[in-house]
Amino acid sequence: MDAAVFFIAAAVILVGAVGVVVRANPVHAALSLVLTLFGVAVMFVLQEAHFLAAVQVIVYAGAIVVLFLFVLMLLGVDRAENLRTEPLAGQRPAAVVVGVVGLGLLLLALFARGGEIVTGRPSQGEPISGEGADIDKLARSLFSDYVFAFEVTSVLLVIAVLGTVLLARRPPRQVPTDEQAGA
Amino acid sequence: MMLAALEPTPSWYLVLAALLFTIGAVGVLVRRNPLVMFMCIELMLNAVNLSFVSLASALDDVSGQTVVFFVLVVAAAEVVVGLGIVVAIQRRRPGATADDLAALKG
Numbered sequence: 001m002d003a004a005v006f007f008i009a010a011a012v013i014l015v016g017a018v019g020v021v022v023r024a025n026p027v028h029a030a031l032s033l034v035l036t037l038f039g040v041a042v043m044f045v046l047q048e049a050h051f052l053a054a055v056q057v058i059v060y061a062g063a064i065v066v067l068f069l070f071v072l073m074l075l076g077v078d079r080a081e082n083l084r085t086e087p088l089a090g091q092r093p094a095a096v097v098v099g100v101v102g103l104g105l106l107l108l109a110l111f112a113r114g115g116e117i118v119t120g121r122p123s124q125g126e127p128i129s130g131e132g133a134d135i136d137k138l139a140r141s142l143f144s145d146y147v148f149a150f151e152v153t154s155v156l157l158v159i160a161v162l163g164t165v166l167l168a169r170r171p172p173r174q175v176p177t178d179e180q181a182g183a
Numbered sequence: 184m185m186l187a188a189l190e191p192t193p194s195w196y197l198v199l200a201a202l203l204f205t206i207g208a209v210g211v212l213v214r215r216n217p218l219v220m221f222m223c224i225e226l227m228l229n230a231v232n233l234s235f236v237s238l239a240s241a242l243d244d245v246s247g248q249t250v251v252f253f254v255l256v257v258a259a260a261e262v263v264v265g266l267g268i269v270v271a272i273q274r275r276r277p278g279a280t281a282d283d284l285a286a287l288k289g
Contacts, residue, residue, distance in 0.1 A: 003189035010199050017203055020222050021210035033222045036203070040229050043196065047240045052251055056232075059255055064225065064262050071266045072218060075273045081216060087282060095212035099205045106201040110194065117194040118241045125246035128239065137245045138252065146249050153256050160260035164267035170274075 005046055013039035024080040030068045037061045048128070051135040196237035204230035215280040217269050221262065228258050 012035055019032030037060045044053035086092055110117060126141050128134060142150055207226030214220055232251045239247025272279055 002191055006191040006195060013199065013203060014206070017206040017226050020219070020226060021206060021213065026216055026218050029219050029222055033225060036226060036229065040233055043199075043233055044236055046191065047196070047236050049236050049240070049248055049251075052236060052248055055252070055255060059259060060225070060229075064259060067262060067266060068218060068222065071270060075270065087215060092213055095209050098212060099209035102208060103201060103205040106204070107198065110197055110201065117192075117197065118238060120242055122242040123244050125244045127243045128245050128248070129243050134245070134248070138248050141245045141249045142252065145246070146253075149253060153253060156260050157256065160263050164263050167264070167267035167271045
């Protein structure tokens, strides 16, 4: 049963990921990204990470993709690109070669030890198995071992919000665009 | 049926994560639209999250899931700042692709 769910979710993930790369229209690419993110959420549920699956759907599929679509609509760049012409000669074959070599290296690193895929000592931190929901254990880990990182994260978010407001603010006086300056 | 008896092992998830990461990396190399390049970076982050979660359950350690939580937060911050930069660039140069931004001057 789990294997069937795995294969269906894996197919959804890979179809969505390929869609992000090959779709000419950026809006379609964003919707393919939703497909991949939902597939990853299914994988999280399959591995008993229920809280992370919920966060994945809410934050990624909800907030981040909506932000992408919002910017696409705001800028009016929701037109299909011309993917036929290759701007840089030989870029795509080179990218595919880099991808295949990278994948080969990743798989080599995975299977270099034969059957022993997962190395390392188990349960250095708090174990997941045992009584209680995964959200309880995650919260205990987050607010004890990783509490400093958690606090730094809040600083990061404040900096990100301030930086974005400054970046996206309209300049006080109208700066001419390149086209206007050239004309 | 054979499929019913099979249980997914950590290596299945790690191979899937490697595939997903590769697709994202090729996407960043191939696409020129900065927004689509961001989406491909999200694909790579998701691949890493998937491998963190599968290793967390394989090693029975909740720290892997905690790291995924932080990756989610950093990804959200990265997207917000990145899209802010894209909006600022597109306002000055409508229709700019990543190739047009080779020189870091206004």
